[in-house]
Amino acid sequence: MSSNQMVFLLVDLVLIAAAARVLGRLAERLGQPAVIGEIAAGIIVGPTILGAHLSGMVFPHDIRSYLSAFANVGVMIFMFLAGLEIDRGSFDGNRRVVAAVSLSAYFVPFVLGCCVALAVLSRHQDGGALGFALFIGCALAVTAFPVLARILHDRGLMGTRIGQLSLASAAIDDILAWIVLAFVIGIARPGVSDQWRLLLFVPLVAAMWWIVRPLLARAARSTAATTTNTMIFLAVSGALLWGAATEWIGLHLIFGAFLFGVIFPRTHRPAVEAGAQLLSSVFLPAFFVVAGLQVDLGSLDRAGVFELAAILLTALVGKLGGTYFAARATGIEPRAAGALASLMNTRGLTELIILNVGLTTGLIGVQLYSILVVMALVTTAMTSPLLRLFGVTSEVRQLPAPAARASRLAS
Numbered sequence: 001m002s003s004n005q006m007v008f009l010l011v012d013l014v015l016i017a018a019a020a021r022v023l024g025r026l027a028e029r030l031g032q033p034a035v036i037g038e039i040a041a042g043i044i045v046g047p048t049i050l051g052a053h054l055s056g057m058v059f060p061h062d063i064r065s066y067l068s069a070f071a072n073v074g075v076m077i078f079m080f081l082a083g084l085e086i087d088r089g090s091f092d093g094n095r096r097v098v099a100a101v102s103l104s105a106y107f108v109p110f111v112l113g114c115c116v117a118l119a120v121l122s123r124h125q126d127g128g129a130l131g132f133a134l135f136i137g138c139a140l141a142v143t144a145f146p147v148l149a150r151i152l153h154d155r156g157l158m159g160t161r162i163g164q165l166s167l168a169s170a171a172i173d174d175i176l177a178w179i180v181l182a183f184v185i186g187i188a189r190p191g192v193s194d195q196w197r198l199l200l201f202v203p204l205v206a207a208m209w210w211i212v213r214p215l216l217a218r219a220a221r222s223t224a225a226t227t228t229n230t231m232i233f234l235a236v237s238g239a240l241l242w243g244a245a246t247e248w249i250g251l252h253l254i255f256g257a258f259l260f261g262v263i264f265p266r267t268h269r270p271a272v273e274a275g276a277q278l279l280s281s282v283f284l285p286a287f288f289v290v291a292g293l294q295v296d297l298g299s300l301d302r303a304g305v306f307e308l309a310a311i312l313l314t315a316l317v318g319k320l321g322g323t324y325f326a327a328r329a330t331g332i333e334p335r336a337a338g339a340l341a342s343l344m345n346t347r348g349l350t351e352l353i354i355l356n357v358g359l360t361t362g363l364i365g366v367q368l369y370s371i372l373v374v375m376a377l378v379t380t381a382m383t384s385p386l387l388r389l390f391g392v393t394s395e396v397r398q399l400p401a402p403a404a405r406a407s408r409l410a411s
Contacts (some may be wrong), residue, residue: 001066009063013070017349019045020285031384033147033154033393038285039377042292048370052296059293071290073240074283075353076257077276081240081348082146083261083338084269084276086171094165097330101165102172104326105344106141109318110180113140120307124368131188135363138184139354139372140315142177142187143170144380147348151383152193157392166343169323174350179259180253197249204245205259212238213263220265226245231268232275238264239276244313252357282378294359308371315375316382320343335390340385351376 001009019041027037059067117136118129125132149158157163186198216238220231232398242256264272299406300308311325323344327337355372364372 001206004322005060005298008060009066012289012352013064014079014216015058015237016041016067016285016289017282020230026282031160032381033151033339033346033348033383035144035147035150036377036381038288039292039349039352039373041285042290043295043373044086044181044292045289046292048295048297055293059289064290064293067097067286067288070283071287072253074280075237075287076243076253077148077236077280078284078349079243079257079353080235080255080261080264081273081280082267083258084147084235084264084363085149085172086262086275094168097165097332098168098172100326101323101340101344103171104167105143105319105323105341106173106176108322109315110137110141112314116140116310118308121367122305123307124365128188128363131184131363134180134184135188135358138177138180139351139358140318140375141173141180141313141348142351143173143319143344144346144348144350145170145174147380147393148343148346151343151346152207153389155392161391162339164356166340169340169344170346173344174379175348176257177354178255181357182255184363185251185357185361187359198248198251201246201251204249204256207215208259208263210243212260216263217265220267226274227270228271231272232321235272236279237277240367244284252361254353254357286310287352288354291356291373294356295373296366297370297374299367300370304367304371306326308374311371312375312378314373315347315379319379338390339387339392341394342383345379345386346383347376348380350382383386 013278020038023037023041023044024034025037027040028034045055045058050058075316095329112136114133117133121129121132145167148166152163152167153156158167182201216234219234230243238260239257242260243253244256246256246259247253320341323341324337327340352373355369355376359366359369
């Protein structure tokens with residue numbers, strides 16, 4: 001790297017962090033998750049707003065590969081935190097409802113998304129119809145578990161029954177999304193000679209569960225009386241190493257980092273989360289810019305606008321309808337079922353990661369990628385207004401107990 005490139009890279013990293021922070025705070029002031037503003041920051045610096053020429057001047061093409069490296073580190077740490085957030089205890093007492101809601105909330109939009117993909121296939125793909133259709137289905141079916149957790153925390157819904165149901169259902173949806181995405185990448189990625197590496201995925205997961213997990217638990221016990229710095233080091237380095245492992249076998253680096261978060265001990269969770277989030281706040285904003293630089297809504301023609309409307313409608317009908325009717329079928333009252341559907345409609349950063357995977361692996365092109373990013377922004381931004389529509393506000397903080405909260409939500 002030359003001296004000029006280093007200067008551009010360092011200045012750009014500061015600009016990226018500042019823009020993400022400012023627009024993230026602005027989004028929060030407007031009652032939206034911070035990720036809405038952070039994604040918007042990425043789109044603003046791209047060709048849609050700044051234009052290709054000015055965007056290229058601010059973020060020269062010869063440093064974008066370095067920004068991508070920073071972005072990948074941020075994404076791996078984020079995915080580790082997403083795995084760490086999954087709490088198996090949230091399934092207790094709600095297994096039947098969670099199973100029905102999560103499966104319906106995933107597979108209804110997934111199937112509808114596959115149908116829409118086949119309708120637009122001729123405009124966006126010359127071949128690989130199966131991988132393309134499955135990917136669009138996966139993109140429309142995802143729920144952003146970490147963003148959902150943040151919304152629940154900010155609104156004081158974390159301890160309510162609706163909050164726990166949505167968290168548990170979103171956790172299953174996340175797992176389903178990564179499994180399906182792993183399968184799609186496995187059949188769609190080029191390099192047939194290296195496909196044998198995919199066979200290592202099962203042994204890799206087995207090693208993580210039966211060998212790495214007990215070793216981490218022992219390390220957590222041995223450092224319990226001293227310092228948590230060791231656990232933070234193990235968390236970050238482990239996420240990077242296992243991300244590299246799944247990247248090498250032919251999947252994507254997000255899978256290893258996510259799985260490592262799932263198996264990581266919870267004994268030092270607050271300190272580990274604080275340390276990992278600090279690193280993520282430094283590296284992750286680069287991902288928003290790398291993703292935003294690929295968004296070009298100026299290239300949309302009339303057919304593209306119709307596709308955007310069709311995809312947005314399909315995403316909303318599939319996720320909201322699939323969640324609502326499954327919740328009603330399991331005995332949840334209409335108002336609470338609507339609130340649950342609103343929460344499950346959150347896509348956020350998880351959606352952006354999936355779309356970036358699709359773009360980098362050639363499953364989708366820039367125009368469809370841009371359309372799907374808009375869909376992710378709109379559906380996530382709808383969460384807060386929909387919750388207000390169903391009467392869910394921060395006032396639930398004052399309700400006395402989970403049972404009473406659930407009863408109030410369902411009334």
